[in-house]
Amino acid sequence: MHQLDLPQPPPLVDGGVRIFALGGLGEVGRNMTVFEHRGRLLIVDCGVLFPEDMHPGIDVILPDFTAIRGRLDDITAVVLTHGHEDHIGALPYLLREREDIPIVGSRLTLAFVAAKLKEHRLSPPMIEVAEGDRHAAGPFDLEFLAVNHSIPDGLAIAIRTDAGLILHTGDFKMDQFPLDDRITDLAGFAHLGKEGVDLFMVDSTNAEVPGFTIGERDLMPAIDEVFRTAPRRIIVSSFASHVHRIQQVLDAAELHGRKVAFVGRSMVRNMGIAAQLGYLRVPDGILVDMKDLEKLPADQVVMICTGSQGEPLAALSRMANREHVIEIGDGDTVLLASSLIPGNENAIYRVINALTRWGANVVHKGNAKVHVSGHASAGELVYCYNIIRPANVLPVHGEWRHLTANAELARRTGIPQENVLVAENGVTVDLVKGQARITGKVAAGMVFVDGVTVGEGSEAAMHERRRLAEDGGVTVLAILDTSTGKLAEPVEFFAHGLVHATEWTTAAVQSIEQAMARAGKDKNLDAAELERLLARTLARFMDRRYRTKPVITAIVVTE
Incomplete structure (x- = not known):
């Protein structure tokens, strides 16, 4: 079954862990993963996605909180892997719905978060942790490990539950000579591997890049x-x-x-x-x-x-x-x-x-060696698979090509194909007795922020904005004589962004009059029917004559 057609997941098996991403799978950004265990929820990261050309006028894109909105009181904590916007930027929007959710993170990460939340007048409880620390969040036993990234104080998170041990790398690479001398804790990874990692959730951004990321x-x-x-x-x-x-x-x-x-x-x-x-x-x-x-x-x-x-x-x-x-x-x-x-x-x-x-x-990067990635390349990922030897793998953080490439690396190191899961946002993965399986799908759409408006935008609105940008718009105004059911005056056009010569209006009026004549043979038109007729006729005219599809608004005034 295709992941787009997955049903709602069944109730979680007692003692199992359910994992689903509300962002970060199939995209670079908007990272947010939810873990459910024994009736409680743990969230790892809560970031934003920056808009592309297909999202005109949008400032940032948030994860969709629909799947957890009715269970906000069940959230034990939000754990942050590091302080980049694609991992912390959506926190203010989640905390508006429940301000007292504990925020767990490293010293620098929490400092960045505190400054951000101050601007939003939010002050949740914050719990500072460092590599080597253990922290209990409800039924989740958390252990933190140092990882090297393009920002200091990055952390990987080992999550121990009754269903098994989960290791989430966050964003990481294996720079052996980092500027801050803080290297990724490969010894800690190996120790967890000996304990038995039941699910390895690993950064995929550079999985297509061979070798090792330069320092x-x-x-x-x-x-x-x-x-x-x-x-x-x-x-x-x-x-x-x-x-x-x-x-x-x-x-x-x-x-x-x-x-x-x-x-x-x-x-x-x-x-x-x-x-x-x-x-x-x-x-x-x-x-x-x-x-x-x-x-x-x-x-x-x-x-x-x-x-x-x-x-x-x-x-x-x-x-x-x-x-x-x-x-x-x-x-x-x-x-x-x-x-x-x-x-x-x-x-x-x-x-x-x-x-x-x-x-x-x-x-820039294209003409000089002035940037290196903060993410592990294929050689580093294979190294991690070989020292951890996880039972199950769920690639995270990346577009589909990155996730798929990472999954192939896992399989090549000997992990059985059925234990390597490639999922998209909203897909639920249940870990039960050491075995991970896809079980369903929850809501995980895009939430658009446009100025101070959050969540009101839709894909339909984005489509209309793209049409306005590509083909312009036309407003057609008509005055209807209700006593006769006919136009009291010729229609008027108000065009925005059209590149056609103004002569088009004469031909458009002819098309409209012909359509009205055909419609008038059956019955008189009321205002609503006339608006639909005007819009439909003008759309057909513009498509046939100019091969364009402007956004058309028809307004009918009665007298």
Whole structure:
């Protein structure tokens, strides 16, 4: 049976564990996984997905809480693997529905979360944990292990239950020389493997990439080259949570005698937190305020901002569009120091092209070694399978191609095919007596955030927005004489975004009059019937004549 056709799952077997993702399977982002055991729920991560071109006007996309909304009181905790937005960004929206859910995470992760929640005036209980800690959350016994990622303080989570031991890696890689000297706890993974991992939930993002992900320190020569050769200002764009990359930029700026300013509220906030907690080493005297940069020679200036994914409201996009106080010009160097998230390609290249147009030299992953992934490649994943030897595998965090590639790696290491499960959002996987099986599906759609409006948008609304963007819209206005059932005046058209010459209206009126004449032979038209007739006739006319499908709105006024 195809996963789209799965029924509602049956009641969970007593003592079993049910796992279902409300985001993160089949996409890179919106990570949120629910674990059900003995009547209680544990949530791992609660992140957002950033919109693509197919979601015009949408700010972020949330997990769908429908499947757990009637059981909010059963939630024992939300456990966070690390502090990236695709793992913590949806927390405020969940906490609006129940504010006192305990939030469990590492020191830096909770600091980022606390700053975010303060803006939303939310203050749930927070429980700080570190690698090596054990924590009980209802019937779930949690153990935390250090993992290396592109942000400090990442954690993998071992979840012990009556049904078996589950290991969730979160996002991780196996950098053996990380900037913070905190490596992935492979010894801990091996120890859990000896204990017996019944279900291994493993990061899939780089499963298609052969070999091992290169280390963060390998980027230093390329970054140094940018700083050594840039003739004027350097503008670095990165995620506001990418502490390791910002550290490399600060070190390069110190080496080459440049001053640094953080640009953008989230960048200023997060780097301030990282510095205060000791995760970011800021050389003395290197940071300056934006207003002081104008006093410095251009070849002594570095600005660090957000916008490496082409986000329309981020600082870099606004610079590219000449909507920011900072104007990019000839001789400036822009360094994009983040990965290219699938789905953001078009937006990123639009920004690169615009910056190049203004005279900037844009350095990015495509033309220089200025970024490494934060995710384990195929060689690292196989290494983990071989030291853990899990009974069952559920690939997580990735598009379908990533999940499928990860599943194939698991099978090649000897895990039986029937024990390697590839699931999509909403699909329930039950772990009972050490055996994992797909059992059904719950609601797990997309929830759109448009300004302050949450959840009111739909796929139908997105489809209509795309039609408006592609083919424009037409409003047709008619005045109906109710005494005769005929038009009192000729129809009027109000077109938006159409590229056709205005002569089309004459032919459109003829089509409408012919349709009304045919309809009038049977009966007089009321206003509702006329609106349907006008819209249907104009849609058919535009399709036949111009091969376009504008959004058509018909308004009939009676007199």
